[in-house]
Amino acid sequence: MWKSRAFEALIILFAFLITLPLFAIIYYVVKTGIAQINWNFLTNIPQPVGELGGGIANALVGSILIVLIATAIAVPLGILCGIYLSENSNSKISYWSRLAVDILQGTPSIVIGIVIYFWVVKPRGGFSALSGSIALAIMMLPIIIRSTEENLKLIPSSLKEAGLALGLPYQKVILRIIIPCGFSGILSGIMLAVARVAGETAPLLFTAFGNPYLSTNLLKPMQSLPLLIFNYATSPYDEWHQLAWGASTILLIWVLLLNISTKLITRKWKVQL
Amino acid sequence: MEIRHFFSLRKVRAEAAFKRTLLITSIVMIVIALGIFLTLLVHSMPSIKALGLKYLWGKTWDPVSNIYGGLPFLLGTLLTSFLALIISVPFSYAIAIYLGEYKTTGWLSGFLKNIVELVAAVPSVIYGFWALVVLVPIVRTIETKFGVAPYGVGIFTASLVLAIMIIPYAASLGRELIRLTPSALKEGAYSLGATRYEVLKNITLPYTKSGLFAGLLLSLGRALGETMAVTMVIGNSNMLPANIFAPSNTMASVIANEFTEADRTVYLSALIELGLLLFLVTVVINIIGKAVIKRFTNE
Numbered sequence: 001m002w003k004s005r006a007f008e009a010l011i012i013l014f015a016f017l018i019t020l021p022l023f024a025i026i027y028y029v030v031k032t033g034i035a036q037i038n039w040n041f042l043t044n045i046p047q048p049v050g051e052l053g054g055g056i057a058n059a060l061v062g063s064i065l066i067v068l069i070a071t072a073i074a075v076p077l078g079i080l081c082g083i084y085l086s087e088n089s090n091s092k093i094s095y096w097s098r099l100a101v102d103i104l105q106g107t108p109s110i111v112i113g114i115v116i117y118f119w120v121v122k123p124r125g126g127f128s129a130l131s132g133s134i135a136l137a138i139m140m141l142p143i144i145i146r147s148t149e150e151n152l153k154l155i156p157s158s159l160k161e162a163g164l165a166l167g168l169p170y171q172k173v174i175l176r177i178i179i180p181c182g183f184s185g186i187l188s189g190i191m192l193a194v195a196r197v198a199g200e201t202a203p204l205l206f207t208a209f210g211n212p213y214l215s216t217n218l219l220k221p222m223q224s225l226p227l228l229i230f231n232y233a234t235s236p237y238d239e240w241h242q243l244a245w246g247a248s249t250i251l252l253i254w255v256l257l258l259n260i261s262t263k264l265i266t267r268k269w270k271v272q273l
Numbered sequence: 274m275e276i277r278h279f280f281s282l283r284k285v286r287a288e289a290a291f292k293r294t295l296l297i298t299s300i301v302m303i304v305i306a307l308g309i310f311l312t313l314l315v316h317s318m319p320s321i322k323a324l325g326l327k328y329l330w331g332k333t334w335d336p337v338s339n340i341y342g343g344l345p346f347l348l349g350t351l352l353t354s355f356l357a358l359i360i361s362v363p364f365s366y367a368i369a370i371y372l373g374e375y376k377t378t379g380w381l382s383g384f385l386k387n388i389v390e391l392v393a394a395v396p397s398v399i400y401g402f403w404a405l406v407v408l409v410p411i412v413r414t415i416e417t418k419f420g421v422a423p424y425g426v427g428i429f430t431a432s433l434v435l436a437i438m439i440i441p442y443a444a445s446l447g448r449e450l451i452r453l454t455p456s457a458l459k460e461g462a463y464s465l466g467a468t469r470y471e472v473l474k475n476i477t478l479p480y481t482k483s484g485l486f487a488g489l490l491l492s493l494g495r496a497l498g499e500t501m502a503v504t505m506v507i508g509n510s511n512m513l514p515a516n517i518f519a520p521s522n523t524m525a526s527v528i529a530n531e532f533t534e535a536d537r538t539v540y541l542s543a544l545i546e547l548g549l550l551l552f553l554v555t556v557v558i559n560i561i562g563k564a565v566i567k568r569f570t571n572e
Contacts, residue, residue: 004470008375014367015385018444021437022392025403077298084295097299099560100306106559107309108498110525111552114532114545115309118316138305145302169284171291199396202500202525206532226398226501233402234505241406248399259394263387 026252032242033249041246045214046228049237056247058214059228063251065216066129066208066224067198070136075190078141082148082186083174089153105142112138113203121207129215129222132208136200140193147189151182188266195258199251201226225251313549320542328546334511334527336535341543343550345513349521350551352428353503354496356517357435361492365440366485369447374477375469377452386445393441401505404434409506416518426508427520434502439495443488450484450569451477484569490562494555500525524551 040055047054081097088094112135120131155178163173179186204210209221210231225247232244320328324341331342368389376382405426412433413425454477462472478485508520509530522530524547535541 001468004468007470007473011367011371011375014363015371018364018368018392018437018440019385019388022388022395024407025395025399028403028407029399077301080295080298081302084299087295093296093299093303097302100302102559102563103306103309103556104302106494106498106555108500108525108551108555110498110500110528111309111313111548114528114548115312117532118312119308141302141305170288174291195394199398201396201398202529205529209533226396229398229402230501230505233398233405244402248402251396252399255394255396256391259391 026256029245029248029252033245033247036242036246037249046212046232046243047239049239052239054239054243056225056228056243056250058211058223059225059247060250061214061216062129062208062211062222063198063224063226065218066132066136066204066222067194069130069133069218070140070197071190071194073133073137074140074144074193077137078144078190078193079148079179079186081141082145083152083178085145085149086152087174101142101145104138105146109139109200109202110205113206116203117206124219127207127209127221128219129208130218132204132222132224133218135203135207136197139197139200139203140190143193143196144186144189147192148182148186151185151189152178154185155181184266188262191258191262191265195255195262198258199226199255201230225254309552313545313552317542317546317549319538320546323539324543328543332513336531336537336540339537339539341539343524343543343547345511346522346524346527346547347550349428349507349514350497350523350525352514352517352521353431353435353507353523354493356428356432357439357496358489358493360432360436361440361443362489364436365443365488365492366447368440368444369451369485369488370473370477372444372448373451374473386448389441389444392437397438397499397502398505400434400438401502404430404502404506408433412518419518421516421518424508424518424520426506428507428514428517431503431507431521431523432517434506435496435499438499438502439492442495443485443492446488446491446566447481447485450481450488450566453484453570454480481569483565487562487565487569490558490565494558494562497558498525498551498555500529504529524548 040053042055042060043057044053044055045058046056081101085094085098085101116131116135116138120134121127124131159177159181160173163177164170168176204224204227208224208227210227211221211223215222229244229247229251232240232247235241320341324331328341328343329347330344331340332344333340333342334345335341368385372382372386408430409425412427412430413423416423416425458476458480459472462476467475503523504526507522507526509522509526510520511522511527512519514521528544528548532541532544535544
């Protein structure tokens, strides 16, 4: 019996040790970063080394734009593919498509960066925010497809059959009945995908590239929060480290809030069937 | 009559167009996945042709004198990933067992589950920055005590960060699978007088063995491809690592560092070949992992 008790204690100890690094990271980042954040920090662009002040407006605007465009590309594609997979779960195309989605999910983000460099950056002759968005969109696709597929499969087929029996065309049955029923699950997939790519750095290194100035031109290089953190954190200057801590705080809060609100939303909007 | 015919034809056409769009999007996924492979293959051709197989065990990486050997990066990747895996296993399995067996419901397990998900959500660049500022000095003091060169950065530090980052993958999968253990088996053991520990050791863990192994594979796949956190703390040295405290480089980190600087075709191509290798290895690991899970859940 004592063995059983001791083992349980050991399991509990090891299981809860994971909270230590998480809280240590959140505490350290927020403690160091929060002092940086004020109105100027959010509305100015970084100053050259040696000058005080400066902010991360370029990275903030860039991150929001790049992620927005990526979402606009990935959401329709992902949902449509998810519908196909849940509707034709046994077809040959579905088998290969599912395998492809698995492969995309496992592909290291840096590899996606390389590939988009050859697909978009090189033919266009320069780094651009758009290429960064495309890279992030490819990373979002597997998450959105999988959550759409899994959620639509749970919807009873009687709903679909009732719609078809009433003479509704197929696309209306899908778009007006099936999708609204699975909406909360699909939405949570989209939000998780956004949260995941918002912090991605590796695919942006060779695509969006970064930009010390504020730019909203999608066809030009653009800064983003993770890129700024990476570049400034690895620089030897103290002022830049401070800037990176501020940016980390904002990015961390952004990503964690997205994750937590996803949970709350899915709990609240869950359709009872 | 003709108008009705026209309308129904339009309806049929709209339906067909919708179905075709669905089909096309799922073909697009196949095209993207194949495209990634082919792009990597085509662009690593110059290096495969010029360097051949000996690229894989060449010990020197010196782009200035046009010498390319990938062994330091292969070794760096394997060392960091497996070390991270070994460090993470006790923690991820403890979480899986706790959430899957000891406390499946209740606020405490809900809390732990959320914590694990948040650990997976923290961006890797933030892990890297934190490790660079907090972990590196700690490792440096440890290294001084052990009497090895106190770089602070290196394989060991990178493995520590990686271990934290990959715990959620094996933990959440393990939890799902442990829950699938048939309760009839467990109840049978309990009725024979087995303690909880004995049930875990003799029933649950043997039953979920293959699933837990799959969780390890998925964690390993993550660790191999992780770029930013590793790049920031591994020290970026292109030499063969002398021990696990030495600075090194992984395949992903050397790509991140040198891709935009590679000015020669063979240099760039050698980096892409590393990307191709990384892609193939992670794909194979993921597919095996998923296949094991599928077989397990179907049984």
